[in-house]
Amino acid sequence: MEPQSAALLPRSGIRQASAGRGGKALGPVRVFVGATSRRAVLRGLTSAMSVVTSVVVPALALGGCESMASMNGAGGGASEIAANRSLLVATTRKAVKGARGSPWFGTERWAMTVARAQLTPPDDGRFSLAAVGLSDWRLDRVDLLQSVAALGQAASGRDVLIYVHGFNQTFETAALDAARLSDGIRFRGETLAFSWPSRAKLFDYGYDRDSAMWSRDALHTVLDTLLASPTTGRIHIVAHSVGAMLTMEALRQLYAERGQLAADRIGALVFAAPDIDMDVFTGSIEHVGPLARKITVITATNDRALALSGWMSGGMTRVGAAEKAKLKLFGLHVIDASDEGWGVVNHDLFLSNDQIRQVIRQVVGNPAGS
Secondary structure, three states: OOOHHHHOOOOOOOEEOOOOOOOOOOOEEOOOOOOOOHHHHHHHHHHHHHHHOOOOOOOOOOOOOOOOOOOOEEOOOOOHHHHHOEEEEEEEEEEOHHHOOOOOEEEEEEEEEEEEEEEEOOOOOOOOOHHHOOOOOEEEEEEEOOOOHHHHHHOEOOOEEEEEOOOOOOHHHHHHHHHHHHHHOOEEOEEEEEEOOOOOOOOOHHHHHHHHHHOHHHHHHHHHHHHHOOOEOOEEEEEEOHHHHHHHHHHHHHHHHHOHHHHHHEEEEEEEOOOOEHHHHHHHHOOOHHHHHHEEEEEOOOOHHHHHHHHHOOOOOEHHHOOHHHHHOOOOEEEEOOOOOOOOOOOOHHHHOHHHHHHHHHHHHOOOOO
16 A cells, blocks of 8 residues: 555645656656646646657557547547637536636535636647646636526537546636646537535545535536537536546436436546446446446556545545456446556546547547447
């Protein structure tokens, strides 16, 4: 068992880079992260290495899908969110000072609020500050919307990518991670960040986990609203860590009520490092019908955050740290990312690793079971 201090690190500090994109050891890399996101720095290091290293994306080796979609969903070309500079938001956090400035929404549980966040993307270009991790996405403004129904209106005629964050996140980091994800996979459609009340503190895991479960009805309402809009395209979900547990609960409820409509309109379901008890997960799979075939699980047996979560949960294996063969018995698409990590935690590879993002891009472009 790893020491607890190594298992769940704060969102800044010193990282140990264990392997480069070519698989060679890089040695210790000291990354001091202040206002700049540590994920931006990792992406900058990856981009810098790509200048001198020619890499064929190992999507097939990772078990990726066959081809890319060229219209709605993920595709090639410029990022739509970078062009539009905004994303939808649904949050069960209490607003701070009317959401007129940072931190926008705090850590208290509250009735769901919907809004549109206005963003500034990082500088573009290979030799820009963003290329070396010194420029990142910025949240500039939050414009509140009148009702949940506004989400369906905003997504009219388009696919929707919903990002559900995990443990230890502020509202702002969750929204910006949604932007990074959408930008990284070149998603074509509307992006929505669902943010539940995390305290964003290392030792408040219990509060975070309960807050996530408390928010499952709100996520169900978001999904049901989008399904009720006949003009909304496919709904894709990427859920990370504890967010995957929340998402599975909402999907159970949605399928029980909507049945085939949910099966037809839900696209890709990506569970990245899902922090869910294996027994709970296998029981839930039986209650989501054909939605189970749409699930892609990104695992890493060396995910130290999930190792700690399992220890805190009485030694129960978490889905994101389970062996690939065991998960495939349920007919799931499984990506074993154990060898793709940069550092000692390996819990957010879906944002920091180019190969994993490419797999997500393909899955969203061609959802299994659709």
